[in-house]
Amino acid sequence: MSSAPILNQETIKTRCTICKIRSYSFCRCLDEERLEKFSKISSEKNYTNKENIFIQNDPAKHLFNITEGNVKIYQLLDDGRIQIIGFLYPGDFFGSYKNNKYNYSAEAIGDLKTCVFDQKILEQYLDENPVLAKELLNQTSFELTVAQDRITVLGKLSAIERISTFLTNISEQRKRIGWQNNPISLPMTRQDIADYLGLTIETVSREFSNLKSSNLIKVISSKQIYLPNIDALKDQTK
Amino acid sequence: MSSAPILNQETIKTRCTICKIRSYSFCRCLDEERLEKFSKISSEKNYTNKENIFIQNDPAKHLFNITEGNVKIYQLLDDGRIQIIGFLYPGDFFGSYKNNKYNYSAEAIGDLKTCVFDQKILEQYLDENPVLAKELLNQTSFELTVAQDRITVLGKLSAIERISTFLTNISEQRKRIGWQNNPISLPMTRQDIADYLGLTIETVSREFSNLKSSNLIKVISSKQIYLPNIDALKDQTK
């Protein structure tokens, strides 16, 4: 019986060491030794398409890290209007590591695997491992610049500019995490894209058609888009 | 001659200990002893109305903390369109503590006093004082939620909703830092408000007039607004 916890420990240790997204996730700053401890304070949790991970204003108890799949985070207004704050990909974290409530709702797009941390335990771990606090600060600062860029997109860009920006950004994000960046796969629906860009589904659809007729995109399938001329597409983004 | 550096040191120490905004700024987490060291790695720098503190894409060398006055941070598109990312008030920090370039431009609104940190020196200090790293992480996380809320404002709210949200947010921010929260002073111009809310100056002006005729605001002077019924104004924000 005494071997059981050790086996378990080994299994947990393995989870982090074999994790495919570690190299571009916030845990990349931890060495082998620290990682072993870190494995123990996290656990795996999976979700299926459209499953809610948490909703806005819930008491914030967890921080999540995507290991596989995609997430949309969004805010709902009381009259039903929705604004998608962001689409998240493997290596991205979401939830809250500190605040008392979640600032947005989170929903799985397709099958999703996450690595979950209890907020309080993570905070303790941060105190003992300042290097992780600094890395989280780095990543949060980067998230902030992304959010600021989005403010400009929503405040100032036209529909065609928003969509061109969206497509080129996705292509760049794919390149960053070492995925195929052309053609790009769009895991979200056209409605999601509309709710992300502050447009209606009809406008998104029309602008996709326009880009298609100007040969700036090639719609392989509605969720597989080839960008024959990324530079020309970038010119559309102003 | 040997007394000069000591005097200087005393002066610098005094600067932090007598600082009026410390209680709501990121340095609030430091004790007396640490604060003394902290004083030495920062310096004071002042600006006048419309003076640029830095511009977007400049190599990021400094982090600034507002001790007195207001700042607008903004992004410029190449065709001259402008989006104001945020208006900053005493206790707010801006610039960059890590990234290689500034993500926005920063300009003084009126007379401005700042506390300036060299990025590299601050980063060293963070390594030695994890408590400050955690506090910066907390504040940056909060900034991120503010930016996310702004994404929803710009993506989904109508003109009248944006302006009502803007006014009630300012009132709440004033309350938070212990200032007069009604009437509120608006240090920025109507054009600035338009560029902040993704609207034109004409639309801002018209909606101010509408709020005036529905008795939801009282324009004491163009930059002094009284909110006779904040709850009713909040209803406008949806």
Add this chain to the structure above:
DNA sequence: TGATTGTTTTGATTTAGATCAATTTTTATT
């Protein structure tokens, strides 16, 4: 004090994107 300049307001017109309404296409189910 009046002249000049900058800021804000108000009015008339235009337009980008929303809304309303069908189709068409894709995906899932039996």
Add this chain to the structure above:
DNA sequence: AATAAAAATTGATCTAAATCAAAACAATCA
């Protein structure tokens, strides 16, 4: 393969906010 359900596209019309234009108001200064 046929059917149903969901997602995406296309067309016609409408509208909130932009644009264009002018006047009113406020601040600065010689």
